[in-house]
Amino acid sequence: MADPESAPTIHPDFSSPNDDVVLRSSDGKLFRTSSDALCRSSAFFKTMLSLPQAPDKDHTVPISMVETADALLYILSIANARELPPLDGVSVIEDLLAAGEKYEMPMAISVARLAFSSRVVKIHPVRLYGIGCCRMWEKEAQEAASRTLGMNLLDPEVQTELSLIAPVHRAMLLDLHRRRRDILFAVLNNEDVFYANIPRGLCHYGPAEGVHDAGEPRQLVRLQILVDAAVVGTSNGHGARRRILLRNRVLVDVR
Numbered sequence: 001m002a003d004p005e006s007a008p009t010i011h012p013d014f015s016s017p018n019d020d021v022v023l024r025s026s027d028g029k030l031f032r033t034s035s036d037a038l039c040r041s042s043a044f045f046k047t048m049l050s051l052p053q054a055p056d057k058d059h060t061v062p063i064s065m066v067e068t069a070d071a072l073l074y075i076l077s078i079a080n081a082r083e084l085p086p087l088d089g090v091s092v093i094e095d096l097l098a099a100g101e102k103y104e105m106p107m108a109i110s111v112a113r114l115a116f117s118s119r120v121v122k123i124h125p126v127r128l129y130g131i132g133c134c135r136m137w138e139k140e141a142q143e144a145a146s147r148t149l150g151m152n153l154l155d156p157e158v159q160t161e162l163s164l165i166a167p168v169h170r171a172m173l174l175d176l177h178r179r180r181r182d183i184l185f186a187v188l189n190n191e192d193v194f195y196a197n198i199p200r201g202l203c204h205y206g207p208a209e210g211v212h213d214a215g216e217p218r219q220l221v222r223l224q225i226l227v228d229a230a231v232v233g234t235s236n237g238h239g240a241r242r243r244i245l246l247r248n249r250v251l252v253d254v255r
Helices: 035-041 043-050 069-079 090-102 106-117 125-134 138-148 156-162 167-188
Strands: 021-024 029-033 230-236 239-246 249-254
Touching: 029 035, 029 069, 035 043, 035 069, 069 090, 069 106, 090 106, 090 125, 106 125, 106 138, 125 138, 125 156, 125 167, 138 167
Parallel strands: none
Antiparallel strands: 021 029, 230 239, 239 249
16 A cells, blocks of 8 residues: 555556546545546535636645545546446445445446345345445345345354444344244144144154154254245155245255
8 A cells, every 4th residue: 555645646547637636545646537527427526626716726736535546446437437447345345335425426326236236246145234224225135134044143243244234224134033933933833734733643644654743853944034934735656745935945844
């Protein structure tokens, strides 16, 4: 990282002497760009650059920014309709989103949203859920919430991510897990689904000579609750089989 106190260097992709605005990143890199491009893409810069200026104002004096050179490269590439560098990390996308919101750049926000939605970018589902909830991105928040349902919320890594989201959104996620768990337990205790819940007697779904205790363990139970449960029946040549399906995923298979 460059020393901000050392002589600043100009980024080669934004070095045209014809541009009338110079931005200086927090790590000492200079970017030349046009005021027209900034005003078209950013309501913040449109307001700032429309303010009355002194007649003798020196436009070569850099405007100091709190963003790093990497973050400025992304937002200026968007403002000038240039090819974007690869969005190859969660922190990079979060910086782009923060800058887009700060400078009121809808295109930068849209690019960050698309990047977060991509499965190519590895982001923790709980973090994506928090980001989506804060910005009312309903589709992204719902998808991220469904991806958390196979997780143990008491896991230290998950707890760390939960601590970073707003309490109201954290409570909503915990309530979702509770409701899905209650749905599963209700189905597990349903006598029409599991013959093990019926008092000791003949097996309804197996050979006639089969006798099972009410306490017989349920077989092949996987607690991966995603959406409202539905119960369907299938059969084969070896007797009847019942399955509990959640969004077309087999959770319980009783032979």
